[in-house]
Amino acid sequence: MTIDWNHFTPLSSLAGGVLIGVAAALLALCNGRIAGISGIVGGLLRPQRGDLGWRAAFVIGLILAPLLYRVLAPLPEIRIEAGSGLIILAGLLVGVGTRYGAGCTSGHGICGLSRRSPRSIVATLSFMAAGFATVFVMRHLLA
């Protein structure tokens, strides 16, 4: 294993992580909800009365975040290497997988691990392992 010290951003990544934790704390303590993005978005596709507003508000906040960030500082680099076909496949897998697995990096990875939920520990280990394996196959076996 070779560490890429040139691209390693410990401070901003730690600070960003803390901000994500603050957002999750706010939603849990004020709204009584888990900040799990796939669950929040998925719930919009299963409309229940009185349950749509907070979901839509949270999603709008996420979408507006880069616009607000731009007011404060220039947006950091965004680079997407995958082509459109791969993006579509990836999006479909992420959509189906997160709903069957009942969570993603936020719901299981941040909130679930914070709650020491056994389900979230298993889910996080599963998607991390699959992510590592997929990148290994794509970059070192197929490329």
Added chain:
Amino acid sequence: MNLLFALLSGLIFGLGLILAGMANPAKVLAFLDLAGLWDPSLALVMGGGIAMGSLAFALARRRTQSLLGLPMQLPTSRQLDRRLIGGSVTFGIGWGLAGICPGPALVLLGSGSDKGMIFVVAMLAGMGAFEILERCSVAAANDKHTHGKTA
């Protein structure tokens, strides 16, 4: 009031993702590429998030109502089953293909990225497929149940 806090939470979450580098798929893939030139930054994102989250959920766990008087709706399921693991593995494969998970996908959409928009549409289609499959399996189970009763 609860809408305002949900909006604020979404905004802060998104700012955190951008600052952390999670909104850059190339950086996410560099974290997932253990055998290549490895960028460990995202481990610190999880570390920071979980440190804050642990404090918050230690408080949240003791409450039956939120600070705004809403019911606390924290997960209670403890089942470790094929759905959980199979779904998570499927998600992990998709994550590894593009370096995008649901939160950053919405941030990319907001940043005006074309590929971000394509990803979000595909992700919504995947979630919609899940809803349809779920409704079919529930209907099939009900059908079986009622037939079982009449027989």
